[in-house]
Amino acid sequence: MADRWRLPLLALLGLAMLAPYIWMVSASLKATDELFRASLSLLPETGTAWMENYGRVWREVPVAQYLLNGVIVCGGILAFQLLFAVPAGYALAKLRFPGREWVFGAVMLGLLVPPHVPALPLYVAFSQLGWLNSYAALIIPSTISVFAIFLFRQFFKSLPDELIQAARLDGMGEGAIVWRVALPNAWPAATAFAIFSVVAHWNDLFWPLIVLTGTDYATPALGVLHFRTEEAGDDFAALMAACTIMTAPLVLAFLFAQRRFVEGIATTGLKG
Amino acid sequence: MSEAALSGALPHRRRLGEALGGWLLSLPAALSFLLLLLLPTLAAVAMAFTDFELGLWPPAWIGLENFEEMWADRGFRQSFRNTVVYVGLVAPASVLLGLGLALLIEAGARGRAFFRAVFFLPVVSLTVAMAAAWQYLLHPTIGPLNAALRVLGVASPPAWLSSSDWVLLSLASIGVWEQAGFNMVLFMAGLTAIPRELREAASVDGVHSAFARFRLVTWPLLGPTTLFVVTITLIRSVRVFDTVAVLTRGGPNKASEVLLYTMYTEGFTFLRLGYSAAITLVFLVIVLALMLVQTRLLDRRVHYG
Amino acid sequence: MRPPDSGLHVEEAAVTLGGNPILRGVSLSVAPGEFVALLGPSGCGKTTLMRVVAGLQPPASGRVTINGRDVTRAHPAERDVAMVFQNYALYPHLTVRQNIAVPLAMRRLNGWQRAPLLGGLFSRAARAEIARDVAAIAEPLGLAHLLDRKPAQLSGGQRQRVALARAVVRRPAVFLLDEPLSNLDAALRVSTRREIVEIHRRAGAASVYVTHDQAEALTMADRIAVMQAGEILQLGTPEAIYRDPADLRVATFIGSPRINLLPAAVGEDGVLLLDGAALPLTSPARGAVTLGVRPEDWRIAPAGLPARVAHVEFLGDHELIHLEAGGAEIVMRAEPELRVARGEALHLAFDPARALLFGADGRRLPMAQREAAHV
The missing domain is CATH 2.40.50.140 (Nucleic acid-binding proteins)
Incomplete structure (x- = not known):
């Protein structure tokens, strides 16, 4: 197809796709009374309104706290997921042991179950243990990712057996092989999974909404929701400012490592 | 030690060591799988047949009563119907849009990375924040969309998210906006897997128009990708929760109640965990059925290996 | 002498990719029934020249004429060329029969007649004729018993013959082959050489054969064009190329x-x-x-x-x-x-x-x- 048609069409669709972002940023720069006049101008009438909006967010919303919570939760989840899934994936791919078929069968079965299903009993258990409202409550249920086990198993299967045998001859134990031979060679799978996991848990609302009541441990998603329902009221300008701030980190990370993000999501998406 | 004994013992010890290694390495994953996935899932299934409520101990077996109640519950039937409508709107639209975008981007060389990034942006954006942005965009009085409609001469444009006639359509539009880019990326991966030579062979074989080439080569070879994208989109749409929780809370008047949101309110607002588990079970059965259909279709259509 | 308006003529074709000249004004004429091999090391531009002829690579300058018609800017479908690709490029979802029928169906049936299910109603006679032509080409190539298989169920040599059948089934004016033997094992490669020449003779087309294997070029071609760095160094019969090379590069490239x-x-x-x-x-x-x-x-x-x-x-x-x-x-x-x-x-x-x-x-x-x- 000629670029003469293709590019304008793409530009039009792209503009539609970006509309929420454009209006979000535009609204965050306007004064509240200007917003209420519902003008169709993208640029604010007063150049200083943005300071008021972002200032209000800065004063009333513990932005740094939310972002830090998000980093702790996503980082914790990812670390445990890798810690559990990488050795298991290696064992399933490269070691023969009785019961291996059962473990792999369990992985395949686990792939079928959406995370919403075990949520109820987990909630009951956490509330009985008094663990609600904590980082632990946010992190622990997601520490096991059968998808990660599956992904790493597939990837390790394609590693040549000679590599593993050479490492054994060099005197490495199986544990050392996992972290010093297998994982460094599975870097593409690891980054793809890391991106997939972080994007999923950074955006997740369902589980934090269940186990958190206050804002002390709130992730960005819950923080925005809290500000919207409890504090912003009709102040859409400040709300849009808060949304802009909270959306920015992941979007910026994406823009910096665009290819990795797209490929990561595509490879994990196609397998999961 | 004799030589024969040595050579017999070594492989045995090696095998034992390998088995031990295998067990030790899978142990952490197996334990957490058991505690965090398998047992809770089984517990959720079991709970669906009890009258379990938080604070009321012990729960009693009530058999299928939860499901009977569900069947009679107009609220649940509404929620189920809404979910079906939502999925029926979002899945076809976002699959077709994703395919169209992928074809459009792959059709030329210029602007590929740029437009791919633009359409992919919703996937990496904080859903809650973007839902709030949509709320502003669709706001009945101050929203830019209605402002634009009024300029175009529509006297009283709809209150998108607070009118029971429009709310599902509005949520579905947001759903399409969220998922189209994801589907586009999957389709693009499928498209690049089609050898360029095949499209060239089609040209030389006398295929002139882009549409005829699409019909002869691209569409059939994209078959497995399409099947996969359709399934994953259906499942992701059945799981709709965030936008409903942020924007409508099932309202107005249950016009946007969906399965997972009903499950959430029954379980965590009204604390009727048994009933909520029964809804979860319905949700699980739907998801499993979709996956089963996909596997069946995939098995039947292995046209090249 | 052949009439000037028949066969394939390439005049001063030049191609530049990413600032690098791939073809530097190459001219080549192939008469109907003639078999010309483009021989050269990888990266010499031989495949690019073939793609210019096929219409898959537009030249920056120069002219391509086929049977007297200027096709320099024509779509591949309008050129009356057929091509055998290096990896055969068979449609994996179609049977052998359908693969061979594609070039015929695309030319003899219109869009409605090709439509699934209903299309058959409007084109019974044309479809019967296509089936006859497919059978006629499959028989001598030993494909008759394979017609209902899919490409994945065929051996390398069988796939190669299907690709040949698909290319010659509609009697093209120009027949292009891009290293068609490079994916076969050594024994099959030698026996398939003769088969390809036979097919070429029956088709009577102006054939261009790209290869980096001088044994193939010397044994099969009527004339050889030795290419290097985007130029034809010498164009002549195999004997002339071997015995009477134009320069040191040709002399050292040919002969083992x-x-x-x-x-x-x-x-x-x-x-x-x-x-x-x-x-x-x-x-x-x-x-x-x-x-x-x-x-x-x-x-x-x-x-x-x-x-x-x-x-x-x-x-x-x-x-x-x-x-x-x-x-x-x-x-x-x-x-x-x-x-x-x-x-x-x-x-x-x-x-x-x-x-x-x-x-x-x-x-x-x-x-x-x-x-x-x-x-």
């Missing part, structure tokens, strides 16, 4: 083992001097030159170039003797009965009628035999 090159000089009297000894050859050139002698043109003689045997390779029907002569290495092809020992000193002579002379710039120089003289 490689032609022996010896530093030589032409004296003021025009007599060729090798290692200071006068040869029975004269040239109008003067100064330093390079003498080329192919391995099979050497023989062991009572007097001549003194050499020492360095190594002998026995190859069954012949042997290759590696010799050292005044710092230069010489490879000689000999009968297997010839018994020489490593380290043995002997004298070499060559057939002066077959020797080649090149200037310092690599260009071929004229050379004549001195009368009544022996080496």
